[in-house]
Amino acid sequence: MPNISYQPLFDLIESTNLAPWLESLPERCDKALTDANNGHMPKWLAALNALPDVHPSRIELGTDAVTIGNSDDLSTAQLSELRQTLMAFHPWRKGPWDFFGIEIDTEWRSNRKWDRLKKSISPLQDRLVLDIGSGNGYYCYRMAAEGARLALGTDPYLLYVMQSFIARRYLPETHPAWVIPFGIEELPPSLPVFDTVFSMGVLYHRRSPLDHLLELREMLRPGGELVLETLVVDGAAGHALLPKGRYAKMRNTWFIPSCLTLEAWLDRCGFKEIRLADLAATTTEEQRSTEWMTFDSLDTFLDPNDPTKTIEGYPGPKRALFVATA
Numbered sequence: 001m002p003n004i005s006y007q008p009l010f011d012l013i014e015s016t017n018l019a020p021w022l023e024s025l026p027e028r029c030d031k032a033l034t035d036a037n038n039g040h041m042p043k044w045l046a047a048l049n050a051l052p053d054v055h056p057s058r059i060e061l062g063t064d065a066v067t068i069g070n071s072d073d074l075s076t077a078q079l080s081e082l083r084q085t086l087m088a089f090h091p092w093r094k095g096p097w098d099f100f101g102i103e104i105d106t107e108w109r110s111n112r113k114w115d116r117l118k119k120s121i122s123p124l125q126d127r128l129v130l131d132i133g134s135g136n137g138y139y140c141y142r143m144a145a146e147g148a149r150l151a152l153g154t155d156p157y158l159l160y161v162m163q164s165f166i167a168r169r170y171l172p173e174t175h176p177a178w179v180i181p182f183g184i185e186e187l188p189p190s191l192p193v194f195d196t197v198f199s200m201g202v203l204y205h206r207r208s209p210l211d212h213l214l215e216l217r218e219m220l221r222p223g224g225e226l227v228l229e230t231l232v233v234d235g236a237a238g239h240a241l242l243p244k245g246r247y248a249k250m251r252n253t254w255f256i257p258s259c260l261t262l263e264a265w266l267d268r269c270g271f272k273e274i275r276l277a278d279l280a281a282t283t284t285e286e287q288r289s290t291e292w293m294t295f296d297s298l299d300t301f302l303d304p305n306d307p308t309k310t311i312e313g314y315p316g317p318k319r320a321l322f323v324a325t326a
């Protein structure tokens with residue numbers, strides 16, 4: 001498959017403590033892409049192939065929008081073709097991105113979450129980083145800009161994996177930001193080598209949140225850092241919300257703990273130096289429909305008469321960021 005070879009990732013992994021994973025990883029990546037039977041794959045592959053073959057005059061991965069190229073690098077016709085090509089990857093949820101001056105105003109202004117967490121985590125320079133549920137790898141590119149030796153995202157949703165390859169198309173093969181096409185279940189059970197593991201927006205989708213925390217700890221080297229971001233509710237130690245059905249129209253939402261409960265979960269799972277680094281209500285400034293994500297977004301997930309509540313009557317989304325040591 002053109003443009004989506006993982007070989008440079010395998011080469012990079014070869015020189016790290018992750019090397020034993022190479023026994024299964026190449027086959028697993030290949031299988032996830034070829035067995036997927038996803039009817040959109042031909043369209044996404046064609047779109048990747050249709051990206052303009054030019055040398056971008058500017059690459060900035062450490063800015064709010066992950067930026068590749070300037071509009072001057074392309075002709076007007078190429079720019080209009082590129083806009084259509086990028087639209088083939090709708091819906092764009094995580095970003096923003098800027099490809100040759102075309103600003104992809106994604107559903108989430110993910111740069112805001114990044115700004116909230118960046119000041120609270122250990123520097124990523126030279127670290128092996130894993131981002132579980134990475135989406136299209138927006139954060140992986142930001143991590144790479146901070147000097148991570150490897151910024152490895154995992155996400156089973158192939159559209160996001162395909163989006164992650166757009167920026168890669170213009171970067172050296174050795175660039176350390178990657179998104180592999182499967183979920184946490186298929187990571188090796190014991191590979192305690194990552195220096196930092198991120199789990200953001202994933203815990204409340206796990207039916208067994210403590211097992212998720214234990215899995216995260218198993219991926220960290222002793223002394224490694226967990227960056228955990230998840231929905232929380234107000235309440236005392238021991239309290240957690242288990243929605244009856246959907247939460248803010250989301251299926252598959254399980255436990256939403258109070259901060260004190262989450263702290264106790266982390267403690268029970270063996271994490272140390274547990275810190276609540278940030279607590280922020282999610283606003284319609286940060287999550288909204290745009291021309292690049294035209295489906296419903298947060299404003300329709302909230303009670304129109306009381307936007308502090310979800311449409312189902314639960315407390316509105318509030319997210320905590322915890323940092324802890326394995």
Ligand SMILES: C[S@@+](CC[C@H](N)C(=O)[O-])C[C@H]1O[C@@H](n2cnc3c(N)ncnc32)[C@H](O)[C@@H]1O
Nearest residue numbers: 132133134135154155156157183184185200201
């Ligand atoms: C709410 S989004 C969070 C995305 C990103 N981490 C962030 O904080 O903005 C959850 C992500 O987890 C992915 N996901 C779903 N099931 C997963 C699994 N079993 N393992 C890893 N990721 C999964 C989804 O495709 C989605 O991209």
